[in-house]
Amino acid sequence: MESVPYLIAVIAVMTAATFLTRVLPFVVLYKVADHPLLRYLGRFLPPVMMVLLLIYSFKNEDLFSNDFLPELAGLFAVLVLHLSMRNALVSILGGTGCYMALIQLGGFA
Amino acid sequence: MATSLNQTVFKATVPVMFGYIPLGMAFGVLFSELGYHWLFASAMGIFIFAGAAQFLAVGLLANQAGLLEIFITTFLLNSRHVFYGISLISSMKAKGWRRFYLIFGLTDETFSLLTSTQPPEGTDRTDYQLRVTFFNQSYWVLGCTLGGWLGSQISFSTAGIEFVLPALFMVLAIEQFRHLRRAMPFVMALVIGLLVLLLISRDQMLLISIMISVAVLLLYRGGERWNPYRT
Incomplete structure (x- = not known):
């Protein structure tokens, strides 16, 4: 399972x-940002994306x-924690x- | 004067430190379950430097996902960064490697600090921005490293720690909903994601769902534009 070349390729x-995603606006997208x-x-x-990734994590x-x-x-605990305290860290670690x-x-099981 | 500037930057970045170190540690512990050396957890903090993407990487690595799928998913997951950059173009005066590093390090938290805080009187804006970015990345790499190392040492049961990933996406989805206040994309993605997962493919669920969703979004927009009754 732990194939180092695969891991390095994934990191790259x-x-x-x-x-x-961070550099695009500075090199091209500023011209079309208002499109x-x-x-x-x-x-x-x-x-x-967030909803699809949520489902993907339970695939x-x-x-x-x-x-x-x-x-x-x-998930319900995350929802309640986040709606009441709105602290991402508390919600994630609490859930x-x-x-x-x-x-x-x-x-x- | 460098010391006092570092102190100012440290004070400004303390809230990020309290977020990045525990979250980075959670990532590191999760990553360590894959069985790789803990130094790779640090490497991911140094090179990728994106919280959600790194958590996602653990799931993708465990599923032996293809590189194209990883590229597209990471790009779309982080596509919100595109809009950060656009709003920072005018205030970013750095050139050369400084500019490269500022753009590379533009996380959600760095973005909110750079847009909400000002450098102290008489200091160079670029210098301030660089230090904020570097301090933030240091917290993150420290958290990833501590977590990766700890995960390789500890013996208490970490069964269930992988739940940090769906928990993170749940939080991001709630934040997106607060921002957008429209149910359509959430319901649409839920329906498409579940249908693809149950009826088409478990392994290619993500890529297929993304493509169908983009198509539906474009059709939906086309429909809205041509609807004479829209408000």
């Missing part, structure tokens, strides 16, 4: 893709079985702690 690709299509995608694509789970209840409880407690102590 992610470095390039991340840098590209309505770019602004539209800039508003609507990030929420779509190997059976979403309609009881085994998925700890995940749902963890993860809740999930870890459920699967380690709660008798879920």
Whole structure:
């Protein structure tokens, strides 16, 4: 599983893709920054990505079985924490702690 | 005068430190479960320097995802950075390697500091911006390294720690909703993502869903533009 050349390739690709998103506005996009299509995608694509990535992180789970209840409880904890305190770190660590407690102590497989 | 400038920068970046070190540590611990040397956790903090992308990398590495899929996903995940850059163009006067490093280090948190704080009287703006970026990256790399090292040493059960990834995306989705106040993209992505996952492909779910979503977004916009009753 731990193939070092693959890991290095992944780091290189992610470095390039991340840098590209940061450098694009400075080299080309400032000319078309006001284009309505770019602004539209800039508003609507990030929420779509977050939801797709959320689903992707559960892609190997059976979403309609009881085994998925700890995940749902963890997500609910994140939602409640984030709506009440609006501190990303508290929400992420609190939700993860809740999930870890459920699967380690709660008798879920 | 460098000492006092460093003190000012340190004070301005303390909130970022309290965010980056624990989150970087969570990343490092998660990463260590893949079985790679902990120094690679530091390397990812140094080279990629993007929180969400690095958490995502752990999931992609575990699934042995293809490089094209990784490139497209990372690019779209970080595409919000494009709009940071646009709003900073006028205040970024640096040239050469300084400019390169400022652009490279433009995370969400660095962006919000650079747009909300001012360099102290009489100091060079570029110098201030560089130090803020460098301090922030130092916190992040420190967190990644500590977490990666700790994860390779500790023996307590970390089962379930991978939940930080969906938790992070959940938080980002809530933040996006506060900002946008429209249910459409969220519902659309939920429906498309679930349908692709359940009916088409588990392994290629991400790439296929992204392509369908972009197509639907463009069609939706086309529909809105030609709808004479739109408000």
